[in-house]
Amino acid sequence: MIKNTLSLLMACLFFLQANAQKEYYFPGESFDSQIPSPESFLGYEIGEWHTRYDRLIAYFEELAEVSDMAELHTIGYTNQKRPLVVLVISNSSNIQNLQSIRTNHIKLVDPSQPLPDVSNMPAVINLAYSVHGNEPSGGEASILTAYWLLASQSDLAKxxxxxxxxxxxxxxxxxxxxxxxxxxxxHKGSPPVADPLDREHNEIWPSGRVNHYWFDLNRDWLPLAQVELQNKIAWYHTWYPNVVGDFHEMGTNSTYFFEPTKPFGSENPVVPRKNYEDINSKFAAYFAKALDEIGSLYWTKEVFDNSYPGYGSTYPDIQGGLGLVFEQGSSRGHIQSSQRGDITFAFTIRNQLKTSIATMEAGVKEREYMHRYLREFFQTALSEANQSRTKAYVFGDEYDESRNRLFLKLLLDHSIKVVENDKDISIEGKNFKKGKSWIVPTSQPQYRMVRSMFEKVTEFADSIFYDASSWTMALAYGMPYASQTAMVNGKEVTALPVQELHFPVENQYVAYFVDWTDYFAPKFLHHILEAGVHVEANALPFTSNTDVGSKEFPAGSLIIPMAFQKLSASELRSVLHKAAEASGQHVYASTTGFSLKGIDLGSNNISAVQKPKVLMLVGQGTSQYEAGEIWHLLDTKVGMPISKVDIGLIGRVNLYDYNTLILTSGNYNSIAGPQLNHLKDWLNRGGTIISLRTASQWLQSQEIVKEEYLNTEASKGPDFIPFASRRDFEGAQAVGGSIYLATLDNTHPLGFGYRNQEIPVYRNSTIFFKPSKNKYQTPVRYTANPLLGGYISPANLEKVKQSASVLVSPVGQGRVIHFIDNPNFRGTWFGTNKMFFNAIFYGDRM
Structure with a gap:
């Protein structure tokens, strides 16, 4: 009897809690009892706990199982093998005809097709949450949104x-x-703790903002460096949604932000004005009404950037849809104190839920308008292309097949039309070879994405940038390219060309060779070093009579002599062949050490390559982004393990177990006393430090290196500036992210593998070092007129011209390689990655 009474009381309590929650999130609404509510499935009210992703997916699976109005699609997997899913919701008739709806909808993006009857076409609305993992209210709102849309009996839901x-x-x-x-x-307390200093509100390093490789995925929609966005974009181009909601969080003391963003200054230059001036205003009215109904405060038209194409709220704008960024003041836990009182997790979720519903409502009410806009967007793209003087871009690197393939893949992934180049072309002093270059015609529906890939923009309506002010992907890839004014026709490229690799037939060879120019040559080198192969590299070029005849090998090429090998001839061939297949490298061989031109194989300008043993310090105070870029680069492009050691464990590190130490931007003041002396001794005895940005400033402060700063005193400005203008004035002095042309000494080990002496670099700091006093150790310095793309103040531009991009500081028998400009930025800068590889594999030669 007591047991039954207790069970009844518990059931009544859960019923009261469930009703209380429904009244908080859905006041006055009735729901289909056949659809399980989130609290009945999960066992707690939404907002009481943070929902694990597997439980969230389990609930979505349940919805798809019990309702004929929902389907759950898996579009890929994360690095940690979590499924990336999309829950599709519509009425049962639409779900049964989903493919025909999709096929009809994407006709809108092809102006060559007749315009479908948009009056009967459903709106396609994408609600995307938690691209930043520690902005959790969106993910919880997705649960409530799905439940409401499937179960609500309201007229709006229907x-x-x-x-x-x-x-x-x-x-x-x-x-x-x-x-x-x-x-x-x-770290949740019972009761929860609102103190902002409580551990719950202050994550350890790395934060949940970033993915497995510590990347900010809301910057990856354009570069597609990460698997999550590679899958997302592949899926996106099967649907072309009319509206995309991109749900975020911001500081706890803020309220709620929705678009429009800051006029002109935060807008993308290729997006039609209609998007910003007409459509955003239409939708904003729905969001204001939804938040007014529950008394939530909000703001618009300030701060948030909508210019960089790699945002989840900007990319849809360049695909004919409407991308919408939402920002909710965060509880960063279950409850946190703010200037307006305590903010609860449930409160943040409710705001995101209300704007989610408002987004769907607006998308449906304005669906005919948005369908017509989608077609108009791609029609006007063709019109603009036809009016442009530029009719095509030709690109291609004659010597680097892998980088060509990487860039070609990026273009195809973004549905950009590319055609084959069937003849040798010379434009603007650049030569493009048949079969080793491609052409991108501008007269195509994706004209605006073509502009994003190739255009160099240096004039702006504003001087304040939330993020990068330049994103020319052809420059990031270090890709030779030029514009054409003539119309181009050719066979369309629909897939990456099949590689035909050369490998020598068996013979009595003296040595094998691999040209270091190709992007994936370091992957080949790591593979064979791991297998115990003895490898050498040349400091000066030579021409050998190889199995394919005369062939030039520039400095840094790999030489695998038959002598000095521990492997048998057949074992060596097997290792080399596997490495070549894995890395896409051509291997050549010669039966003589006597060169046709240049140094011979026994020259003192050829020396053994040391196997890298790399340590990177990570943890609190260091840049999770830069560290993640390096980890991802070595994992995915070289296949080389790297020891990531928390800076708090520095006292346990014996640096003599390593030959290379990587210091990303950060605070290294915890390295002091015996640890600092150990570092100095290791460096003096031949160690290599690879230092990025502010890490170089720390090394300078410890007098480990003795370079010189450029005089960075600000130019005298006006004597008076209104207080309200202070952010704009100071913000204009920042270097938020822009692209510059630099000269590269490709005889320096840092320049091995580069055929050209000019290279685009990416700068996003105001750190200015003078060129080295050692005339041989500034391998990368800026040209006289360096700005290629992005914003920089005139005063800072003058400092850039006088400063070093990369310099090397000899220290005893060791050296510090300073990357003042990040060569690995966002996993995008394939053009400068090779310098970083050189620092790792050839650091001891500097």
């Missing part, structure tokens, strides 16, 4: 189900979301 296909991304960054979810749940 109208949306009837007239829309809603595509819900519960978390674009599942790995980061779970990192933060576990952190918040494991």
């Amino acid at each position: 109208e949306i189900r009837e007239n829309a296909v809603v595509l819900i991304d519960p978390a674009i960054n599942p790995d980061g979301r779970d990192r933060h979810t576990n952190w918040a749940n494991m």
Whole structure:
């Protein structure tokens, strides 16, 4: 009797809690009892705990199982093997005809097709949450949004189900979301603690914001460096949504932000004005009404950037849809004090839920308008292309097949039309070879994406940038390219060309060779070093009579002599062949050490390559982004393990177990006393430090290196500036991210593998070092007129011209290689990655 009474009381309590929650999130609404509510499935109210991603997916699976109005699609997997899913919701008739709806919808993006009857076409709405894993209210709102859309008996829910296909991304960054979810749940107090200093509100390094490789995925929609966005964009181009909601969080003391963003200054230059001036205003009215109904404060038209194409709220704008950024003041846990009082997790979730519903409502009410705009967007793209003097871009690197393929893949992934080049072309002093170059015609629906890839923009309506002010991907790839004024026709490229690799037939060879020019040559080198192969490299070029005849090998090429090998001839061939296949490298061989031109194989200008043993210090105070870029680069482009050691464990590190130490930007003041002396001794005895940006400033402060700063005193400005203008004035003095042309000494070991002496570099700091006093140790310095793209103040531009991009500081028998400009920025800068590889593999030669 007592047991039954207790069970009844518990059931009544859960019923009261469930009703209380529904009244908080959905006041006055009734729901289909056949659809399980989130609290009944999960066992707690939404907002009471942070929901683990596997439980979120389990709930979506349940919805798809019990309702004929929902389908769950897996579009890929994260690095940690969590599924990337999209929950599709519409009425049962639309779900049964989903493929025909999709096929009809994407006719809108092809102006060559007749315009479908848009009056009967459902809106395609994508709600995307938690691209930053520690902005969790979005993921929780996705649960409530899905439940409401499937179960609500309201007229609005029925109208949306009837007239829309809603595509819900519960978390674009599942790995980061779970990192933060576990952190918040494991530190939740009972009762929860609102103190901002409480551990719950202050994650350890790395934060949940980033994915497995510590990348910010909301910067990856353009470069597609990470698997999450590679899958997302592949899926995106099968649907071309009319509207995309991109749900974020911001500082706890803020309220709620929705678009429009800052006029002109935060807008992308290729997006039509109609998007910003007409469509944003239409949708903003829906968001204001939804938040006014619950008394939530909000703001618009300030700060947030909508210019960089790699944002989840900007990329849709360049695909004929409407991208919408939402920012909710964060509880960063279950409850946190703010200037307006305590903010609860449930409060943040409710705001995101209300704007989610408002996004769907606006998308449905304005669906005919948005369908017509989608067609108009791609029609006007063709019109603009036809009016442009530039009719095509030709690109290609004659010597680097792998980088060509990487750039070609990026263009195809963004649905950009590329055609084959069937003849040798010379433009603007650049030569493009048949079969080793390609052409991108501008007269295509994706003209605006073509502009984003190739255009160099240096004039702006504003001087304040939330993020990068330049994103020319052809420059990031270090890709030779030029514009054409003539119309171009050719065979369209629909897939990457098949590689035909050369490998020598068996013979009595003296040595094998691999040209270091190719992007993936370091992957080949690492593979054979791991297998115990003795490898040498040349400091000066030579021409050998190889198995294919005369062939030049520039400085840095790999030489694998038959002598000095521990492997047998057949074992060596097997290792080399596997490495070549894995890295896409051509291997050549010669039966003589006597060169046709240049040094011979026994020259003192040829020496053994040392196997890298790399340590990178990570942890609190260091840049998770730069560290992640390096980890990802070595993992995915070289296949080389790297020891990532927390800076707090520095006292346990014996640096003599390593030959290379990487210091990303950060604070290294915890390295002091015996550890600092150990570092100095290791460096003096031959160690190599690779230092990025502010790490070089720390090395300078410790007098480990003795370079000189450029005089960075600000130019005298006006004597008076209004207080309200202070952010704009000071912000204009920052270097938020722009691209510069530099000269490269390709005889220096840092320049091995580069055929050209000019190279684009990416700068996003105001750190200015003078060129080295050692005339041989500034391998990368800026040209006289360096700005290629992006914003920089005139005063800072003058400093750039006088400063070094990369310099080397000899220290005893060791050296510090300073990268003042990040060569690995966002996993995008394939053109400068080779310098970083050189620092690792050839650092001891500097």
